[in-house]
Amino acid sequence: MIDAPRGAGQVTPASTAVLHAVGALALSGAVLAGVAVGPVDVDPFAAWSAPVDDPAHVILFRARLPRVLLGALVGGALGLGGAGLQALLHNPLACPHILGISGGAALLGIIAMIVAPLPIVAALGVPAGAAFAFVPVAAFVGALGTAALIRVVASASGRVTPHTLLLTGVVFNSFAAALITFINSLSDFYRSHGILAWVVGTLVVRGPAWTWAALATLVVGLVLLAATARDLNALALGEEGAVSLGVDVGRARRRVYLAVAVLVAGAVPVSGMIGFVGLIVPHAVRLLVGSDQRRVLPASLWGGAVFLVLADTAARTVLGATELPVGVVTALCGGPFFLFLLRRQGRRELAV
């Protein structure tokens, strides 16, 4: 048995190990539940021993499992990104979706999706497979660009109020949604379904390369944020307090925005604009592990993964053979929660 952490505020290697073990255990449970449930009844044990071209095997290991694992990766990225933004901005309402960062990534990602199959791209000597690699790159540029925009707008007013940030995000989201709708109205019947699904947020298994890309960005984002966790703790004392503790605030800020952009760039091409995961999960996690960012960040990763796997399991099954976009499920959970937080936030400000 590993020693319990000494004192509430202590983070030791042992307590971190416990956190990761519990997280991994919870995720394993969610993944098993996700794989066990689906619109088609499949006996997992029969599927395991069936030949590779048996329908049960194909359903379980080629259709269902990749989808569940992708849900874990995307959920982890969104939970982690939300935790990072909430810590950096001291804003309990911050998350990649609400701040418009997912919207920016989706916008450029969609443009790349439309442009990649055009004959002109092939004519320029880009192989068909490589052209689609533009999508995550474009999503990254969109996410980073939006983050930069938010910084500029937020810092222009001198003091960053939560409302400035939220309004910036809302306005940017409307702008991105308008452009996406415009692109949708130009595209044909076949492609319009994909664009609509992207806007609501739906998990799409596009192939192993995309899933590996989501995993890679998740690792990069985690490393960047883990390296910033102490600085984020110091920032909780306010910017001046952090500076007096020797924290390079500018560097911490750049790291967090870069990490969020990387995370979103991995998630958005395979899931579109799934909302509220990055909002809900860090709150739930803080109730469980306290406010030390060295715990909140990894716990948000695990929590986001568990939440999205379960939400997608609901999305895959409630309507039978017809799928519900997972963004609908997360929004149904997250919308009321957001209002609750907004109300609580308002009360606090009145008190101040």
Add this chain to the structure above:
Amino acid sequence: MVVTSKPRCRSRAAASLAGGAVAGLVMALSAVAVAAADEPTPPAGGVARVVSLAPSITETIFALGAEDRLVAVSTYCDHPPAAAELPRAGTYLQPSVEAILGFQPDVVLAVPTPGNRAPVEQLRRLGVRVAVVAEDTFEDSWQAMQTIGAWVGRPDEAEALATRVRGEIDAVRDAAKDRPGRRVLFVVGHDPLVAAGEGLFVDQLIEVVGGRNVGAVGRGSWPRLSLESVVAAAPDVIVDGAMGTESGGGGEEALRLWWEPYRSVPAVRDGNIRAQRSNALLRPGPRLGVAARELFELVHGVSVSEEEASR
């Protein structure tokens, strides 16, 4: 209000992009039918100035030889090619009320779409006659031909057109009699997977060529299907437009790659993934017979005439 400005001509590129086959999507969403009580009655001999707001209506007017009465069409009206040269009155989903008023039509012919209910009601309030026809099923199409024929003064030709197209469809049905029954999935989108469900002319076309529409496991006309439901439904043939030659992309080779992991599906195992070739398959109206022949060939791998000759 006097409208003097000429409606702008929308970009041809955009029109042809969208021209693909928007029809089906919208029919799927067409819960917003305009109340039948408001339907105007056509005068004897029809009217001179007609605005068409749907590709199927435009095709029907051309098939009746009444295109001289057509003063404007929707941006998606691209067949026959002469239709694409006509002035535009807005999109299938969002007709432009101002543009339509500018054409001073005697009647506007429309199908129910999610976006056009408000414009249609506004036009009616402004005193413009708007006739709305359904286009979901074969039977809707025959009825639409009658209505359109009455408005353009070609009732007998409309009767003949419906009879001709019915005959073409019956010929395909007849040719399919000796073909083996196939389980067919008619795909219009990947990521997510969207296929033809129940209750539309596409569903009927599949039945005509001797197929069983496995997309009917989902809900509604164009359900988003889960991949595993499709694997479990085990279609023999997948008619796939998602990477169709029309919208660029890699055609049948790209489709084959996309489906390759799901090789328990007979269509995948036996190499029966077929790219849709034209937008006739998604257009109700005079080309339903053409669509039936095309689908027959996609599903069975031989053309209707080859099948008839082999008897």
